[in-house]
Amino acid sequence: MSFFVYILQSEKDGSFYKGFTGDPLVRLTQHNLGQTLTTRIKMPWRLVYVESFLEKRDALIREKKLKKYSVVKLMYLISHKQNIVHLFLQR
Numbered sequence: 001m002s003f004f005v006y007i008l009q010s011e012k013d014g015s016f017y018k019g020f021t022g023d024p025l026v027r028l029t030q031h032n033l034g035q036t037l038t039t040r041i042k043m044p045w046r047l048v049y050v051e052s053f054l055e056k057r058d059a060l061i062r063e064k065k066l067k068k069y070s071v072v073k074l075m076y077l078i079s080h081k082q083n084i085v086h087l088f089l090q091r
Helices: 024-032 054-064 073-080 085-089
Strands: 003-011 014-023 045-053
Touching: 003 024, 003 054, 014 024, 014 054, 014 073, 024 045, 024 085, 045 054, 045 073, 045 085
Parallel strands: none
Antiparallel strands: 003 014, 003 045
16 A cells, blocks of 8 residues: 655645645545645645655655645645656546
């Protein structure tokens, strides 16, 4: 099983949300249905970044680091080649 760290961007105000999941598209749907209290007020969200990990622990460590990133660092990361979001948006 793979584990994923993802970044969402609010279409309402451009802010970012960083999280961890087993399925980024399911998680995006949950955010956009208002099932997550912390993101409900900034819907709709779009998936802008995905990174894959084999170990859950590694994904959780990465998520924790991303939560400390500045907007500039997040924008760089989103445009970086390690971003595999395109694999999910093609489904």
